[in-house]
Amino acid sequence: MDLSNFFSIMRGEIVLAAIILILLLAEIATKDKKKIVDLAIGLFLIHTIFGFFGVGEGVLFGGMFKASPIVNLFKNILNVGVLIILFQSASWVKGKLEEHNRVSEFYILLFASLLGMYYMISAGDFLMFYIGIEMASLPVAGLAAFDIYQKRSAEAALKYIFLAAITSGISLLGISFLYSASGTIFFDELKPFMTNDSLITLGFLFFLVGLLFKISIVPFHLWTADVYEGAPIGVTSYLSVISKGAAAFILIIILFTMAKPIMELWREVIYMLSILTMFIGNIFALRQKNMKRFLAFSSIAQAGFIILGMLSGTQLGMSAVVFFIATYIFSNLGAFGVVYAIANQSGKENMDDYNGFYRTNPLLSVLMMLALFSLAGIPPVAGFFGKFFLFMSAASAGYYWLILFAVINVTISLYYYLLVVRAMFVRQNDNPIPAFKSDVYMKIGLILPAIGIFVLGLYSPIYEHINELVGMFLK
């Protein structure tokens, strides 16, 4: 094996593992733990910037690990999301230092989970995929329990790890069925075996459970709201954008390459689940009062839109999904960022507390409004184009009824997103959240999603670039 080739293909993974090791050493060496926050953010910023330049393309370990331009793009999208979360969570982590003297664990676990997602996305066989998905989910369970003196935090971690364990067991059973039918665990070698054979069908459906759980598609969504509410907000936003995005990326890679021959089968499944997910997510979001829980159900509904785009099975569909996930990451992180800033200052998380928020903190209210409009899909911002391309791809495959249901759901979602906007701008409150200033990191963490929302909505070459990379991948 050519060593320089190896380093160019796996550079992202090697650098991230090195960052984890540096943080471990820094934890031992430094007395001033606050510096670790700056160190972690600085190192990851460098990693994110260099991720955009010149990562190689090829196959390693006899086909277990694959890198291609589109996979690198996926990793870059995840990197930017994690960077925003790091900025937003910096002041909260510094607060934890005073509470129980813990800083570097947060970053080590977060980066270990991201490393697992890298492996998961670039997997070429089921073994690498399984190791990746477990490596991505186990540290997050630890992170969800990071508030060790809070009952809710332990409960959230408990629900997450037990349900993740049983779904990964079911998923593994499916993989063993696929293995028994074909004798191989490599995606490429498995492709000729994908027929309507009943063992393959059963195995593939069981296998999908593990991924659909991560994206929180409806029959597997029950953990979402509880875990999102109980976990610290930084971990919640990580779960709702990065974890969900990575699982959606590998799902679309598997559906569009390995499972292409049984498209008629998974189309029916995805079709039904998409309708169910959109309706249940939206209807439950209507009655939520806690902002984290509210955003959890809204993210379930958005997951329904994500899998809607996969139905077409064409290049248009895949680029639409990738673009939608990018817009979703920015919009959701914008909304979570505002919730985070408010919870940091005042500890308030309920929608009623937001009444009259515009009077005291106009800039934050405007950012929240932008993010919610982008989630709902109102024209000038990014979310509109994300949804527009999704519906276009579904229409090109002839799913007109599905688009009708989706449009009904967009209308319902517009109603409850506007409830928050009304609380902030219209409602009166005798005792509003007082005006406050966030620190520098939080400001950067709030400005980046705002830039992302506008740039993705107004600068079309990004979509062209995604479309070009997807075309190269599917050829």
Add this chain to the structure above:
Amino acid sequence: MIQGIGVTDFFIISTLMFFIGVYGFITRKNLITILIAIELILNAVAINFVIINKYLYPEGLHGQIFSIFIIAVAAAEVAIAIAIVIDFYRTNKSVNVDESEMMKY
């Protein structure tokens, strides 16, 4: 391969183990027992992989390697789950799953 024992016999065992695990996961109230049920599920799948490898595709080693990784990952999973159960016990003074009902609906 063992003389006189066919591949179906092993599949019956592993399927039984798997569904006993699922049953235990759903019905048990003690968190530690639920962890044992998860172990049953994962070990059933590991048996599946070894048997498929040994009986159906003896030319490769994919299944056996896979089962080793399942065992390793299951150990990591249980270690973290036990830590979280202990954390849960500290805040709730109980390891009963019915206690985890602060957040619902």
